[in-house]
Amino acid sequence: QVPASLLAMVDAAVGGKTGIDTAAGKNLVGAFHPPAGVVCDLATLDTLPLPELRAGAGEVVKCGLIADPVVLEQVLADPDVLAAGSPALAELVARAVAVKAAVVGRDLTESGLREILNYGHTFGHAVELNEQFAWRHGNAVAVGMMFIANLSHARELIDAELVARHANILSSVGLPTSYKPGEFDRLYRGMTRDKKNRDGKIRFVALSKVGECTRITDATKAELEAAYQRISGK
Numbered sequence: 001q002v003p004a005s006l007l008a009m010v011d012a013a014v015g016g017k018t019g020i021d022t023a024a025g026k027n028l029v030g031a032f033h034p035p036a037g038v039v040c041d042l043a044t045l046d047t048l049p050l051p052e053l054r055a056g057a058g059e060v061v062k063c064g065l066i067a068d069p070v071v072l073e074q075v076l077a078d079p080d081v082l083a084a085g086s087p088a089l090a091e092l093v094a095r096a097v098a099v100k101a102a103v104v105g106r107d108l109t110e111s112g113l114r115e116i117l118n119y120g121h122t123f124g125h126a127v128e129l130n131e132q133f134a135w136r137h138g139n140a141v142a143v144g145m146m147f148i149a150n151l152s153h154a155r156e157l158i159d160a161e162l163v164a165r166h167a168n169i170l171s172s173v174g175l176p177t178s179y180k181p182g183e184f185d186r187l188y189r190g191m192t193r194d195k196k197n198r199d200g201k202i203r204f205v206a207l208s209k210v211g212e213c214t215r216i217t218d219a220t221k222a223e224l225e226a227a228y229q230r231i232s233g234k
Ligand code: GLY
Pocket: 011, 012, 014, 015, 017, 114, 117, 118
């Protein structure tokens, strides 16, 4: 694999998932087929449009939240982190790949641990579906991380400071932290279709602190709506 976008470098190229989109949804058909190797040539990012870099940064921030606090410090410390040739970006790519490689190295076929890479994705996938895939994946995941952070805070898993930290870091790289109001029913339907659900229950990866993941599998519709209202300004 020779990924030529930030998103592909830090996510899609690592871990052997291959997939295609069908009328039923994105990536619902696929197979595990690890590549012989992955070569990330950072020079390919020099011509990548900024919105694509930002979308990739969403997955980098995700890796920081689930496993590597240094990533979060580095993103916040350097406002030009996404600029062409940024040395900080090279280190962030290496750190994000290290997080993903460590996870898939222990659980390639997603029998458990790999699921943590889905942080922010349950709501994020529903946003992608609601936007008919016109949104970039990383932008939808950014909003999804804000959603799960608010749900986790309501459950007293994390404090308000960590929710605010999600927002600061994501907005520092130009990613959205809110979603339009009035869409809950459609988003809820989207979440009930997520491929990671089990036994008909919506399954969220959540944080108990930076670098430590847990799961929320028993959220009520009312709790989900309350978290949505927190990120939709209603
Ligand atoms: N992009 C999520 C995973 O590779 O498992």
